[in-house]
Amino acid sequence: METQLDDLKFDAQGLIPAIIQDAATHQVLMMAWMNRDSLAKTIQTKKTHFFSRSRNKLWLKGETSGHVQHVKSIAMDCDQDVLLIGVEQVGAACHEGYYSCFFRELQPDNGWKTVAGRMVDPEKVYKKK
Amino acid sequence: METQLDDLKFDAQGLIPAIIQDAATHQVLMMAWMNRDSLAKTIQTKKTHFFSRSRNKLWLKGETSGHVQHVKSIAMDCDQDVLLIGVEQVGAACHEGYYSCFFRELQPDNGWKTVAGRMVDPEKVYKKK
Numbered sequence: 001m002e003t004q005l006d007d008l009k010f011d012a013q014g015l016i017p018a019i020i021q022d023a024a025t026h027q028v029l030m031m032a033w034m035n036r037d038s039l040a041k042t043i044q045t046k047k048t049h050f051f052s053r054s055r056n057k058l059w060l061k062g063e064t065s066g067h068v069q070h071v072k073s074i075a076m077d078c079d080q081d082v083l084l085i086g087v088e089q090v091g092a093a094c095h096e097g098y099y100s101c102f103f104r105e106l107q108p109d110n111g112w113k114t115v116a117g118r119m120v121d122p123e124k125v126y127k128k129k
Numbered sequence: 130m131e132t133q134l135d136d137l138k139f140d141a142q143g144l145i146p147a148i149i150q151d152a153a154t155h156q157v158l159m160m161a162w163m164n165r166d167s168l169a170k171t172i173q174t175k176k177t178h179f180f181s182r183s184r185n186k187l188w189l190k191g192e193t194s195g196h197v198q199h200v201k202s203i204a205m206d207c208d209q210d211v212l213l214i215g216v217e218q219v220g221a222a223c224h225e226g227y228y229s230c231f232f233r234e235l236q237p238d239n240g241w242k243t244v245a246g247r248m249v250d251p252e253k254v255y256k257k258k
Binding site: 007026 | 132146148155156157160202204205206223
């Protein structure tokens, strides 16, 4: 595994952006950051792991909610500094309960509007444990 | 336009990652960085403009190649620090001549493999001017 990770360009903080998309529909679900360890763990377990810059730690996506992402493909871009990962999403990708984190769109009148419906109630997913 | 740009969280360098996808098929084409000016210009002209960290300047995507991106939608994520922009891509998004910059995929044997065909010859697009 070492060799192909060496092909990637991690930034000064040792991170690389990872775009996550639904492998079947190509809908973009989220973007998060990976370091070398979280990517290695993602490849090894076939579940996405990210690096939290605010908490300064590796986390398994879905560790609290159960909404894990099963990895189907991993691509890199021409500059080898961005990843695109195709997944099968369990439940909702967004902690606000939407399938995709990109649920707000800019309207012609220049306001942001929620254009998707909530899939799950975040209160139920994160608080009633 | 000022108000809705204020809703976004630009990083310490004043930048925000922008994921570009084909508005019709949802294929992810590239990721690049925008600052406030390049996003304002993108909204105003309906053609994507980015901020080049290496050249420290704003650039119109396609300024050399003619391969511009006509903006169809702009979404932001839940944390308001990533953009997802749907476009109609003229020609190829990638400077290496592929429609998408994500043309290499990790294989089960752990090597990266080119999984797309070149759409245009980059020599013709960028050098014969």
